[in-house]
Amino acid sequence: MQPKQQAESAAIVLDCRDHGESDLIVTFFCQHHGRVTGIAKGAKRSKKRFVNKLELFSSLRILHTTPQNNRLAFIAGAELLDGFINLREDISCYATASIIREITLLATKEVEGDEELYPLLMWVFSSLNNERPPIPALVFFLIRFFSIIGYSPQLKSCLGCGKQLQSDETYQFHIASGGICCSKCNSSEHSSRHTLSQGTLRSLTTALNQPLGRLHRLQLSGNSQQEALSFLHSYGRQLFQREIISWAFLENL
Known part of the structure; x- marks a missing residue:
């Protein structure tokens, strides 16, 4: 199998829900890829990669695989650009x-x-x-x-x-x-x-x-x-x- 290629995208969080004990399923709208839904492994326990970053409406730069065949993307990391705190x-x-x-x-x-x-x-x-x-x-x-x-x-x-x-x-x-x-x-x-x-x-x-x-x-x-x-x-x-x-x-x- 070929390794999954990763992409870096500016994105806005549109949805976030629990998956299992430690993971999150997150839907983003990305600048170039459009709507992307991915899994953030261990996000609920993360103290570095995802902490306070996956809130609704947040503007991020995410590192992710491109989803294929209706499968979830893998969200490897996220950088908070703007949390839009006043909005929330x-x-x-x-x-x-x-x-x-x-x-x-x-x-x-x-x-x-x-x-x-x-x-x-x-x-x-x-x-x-x-x-x-x-x-x-x-x-x-x-x-x-x-x-x-x-x-x-x-x-x-x-x-x-x-x-x-x-x-x-x-x-x-x-x-x-x-x-x-x-x-x-x-x-x-x-x-x-x-x-x-x-x-x-x-x-x-x-x-x-x-x-x-x-x-x-x-x-x-x-x-x-x-x-x-x-x-x-x-x-x-x-x-x-x-x-x-x-x-x-x-x-x-």
Whole structure:
């Protein structure tokens, strides 16, 4: 047998669970490999290699084998880059990060890399850790995330007539169709609809095209936050065909 080759990856911890008396099964999202699940042997007893490093949302540099044939990777070591302590100590930020974690796990597969998703995850966790408002961070993350996975909502023109946004028009986002309709093309047959104001639509469109480094400069009014979060929640449930469990935690705060 050929020896397993090891790789070094920047990674974010998305899940961690016990395995036996001393091991941990950890799921990371890696910069170049995408989602990777591996076993950290002896991690619960480790006083050097893994101590205080495998917490949820932590940013690490890990040494690991590349998983093959649906087998677990072997996690040989980890270097803590950022524990995102503030994120984990603020309940609103933690609840927001939990939604992001759940959606990322739902939408990705093992060793399915995406060069855009890792920077987006780093941006949103860094934003939450730096105590920026969690709701705009979640909204901007979701609109970019859905675009990255190939399900970007159609927000620039009416699905019915194809006309671009009009300043004097009211639009409804139709969840099943994944886009907006103007008042003329809106139909009562679409039971799941969300009203989106001009300000909300323009903010979301800007967020899709803005460089990550400038996203924190965008502002969302209270009304736009409510509109955007409501339709993005419903749209996510439609895409994944299931409830997003972590969302209830955020709503109850």
